[in-house]
Amino acid sequence: MNVANSLCARCKGVRRMCGLPRCPILLRVEEELKLERKIRGTIISAATPPSVLVGEFGYPVVRVGPNITPVSGSEAKIYDNPEYWWGVMSIEDIIKLRAGTVYSNLRLHVKSIRKPENRLLEVVKEISMSKEPVDTECILRRRPRFHIKFDSILKPRGPTAPLRRLSITSNPIVPRRVDYIVDDYDVRAFDAVNELYSHGIS
Structure with missing residues (x-):
């Protein structure tokens, strides 16, 4: 469902002018505030569904990295698989899931994919190849940046932070x-x- 920005500006999340039972923007803010209170430092030990996002802004130098969930093991699968959402979850539940993921990323030139000496990129590639969730230890350059972002094409995503180091702590199933x-x-x-x-x- 696409809602005009002008409608949101008039509604301010309280008049429900879009027809939804709860304002998705305010719900997103609530969930990100909860996540912000949980993440105190720059180290996250949790699983990726697996989910790797490659951006397009700034091409040919783009952002690439995994979405990290707040859980470990097979529980992470639901965070990035719409097949588990359709007809089962409400929009509120989906927003809660997506707002709970951290997009950890690094900036790379698209041609660097062919350079095996980039260890961080190799780990990201290994994660993306797995068919099951992968447990990771993610060291960020700073705490995640919490912001509101909805997209008419991509699934909603949570806060972002640049990667310093990424390691796999379980066996990817490729x-x-x-x-x-x-x-x-x-x-x-x-x-x-x-x-x-x-x-x-x-």
Whole structure:
């Protein structure tokens, strides 16, 4: 549902002019304040669903990194899988989930993907290849920045912070076909996606 900014400005979250039972912006603020009270330092030990976000702003130098949830193990899967949300969760529940994730990221040139000496990027790639949640220890350069951001295309995301160091503390489960495709630098993206989809990987 897309709501005009002008409507939000007139409503101010109290008149429910959009027709929703609760203002999603105010709910997002409440959830991020709760998360802010939980995160006191710059070290987070928790799981990623797995979920890796590659930005587009500033291309060819873009932000890339995992979304970290407040939980560990298989519980993290629900935080980034809309199949668990559809017809089951209310918009309030979905906002609570997404506001509870921290987008830890680093800025990279898109061509640096071919440079294996970047250890941080290698860890991010390993996380993105896993089909199950991956436990991590994430050391940030500063505490997460809490802000309100809704997007008509992407799923809502929580606060952000630049990465200093990232390590995996569990064993990622990587399908053999994914491992094979990732190591093939000559395959085109179009062909790689078709190949993975034909093997039930999407």
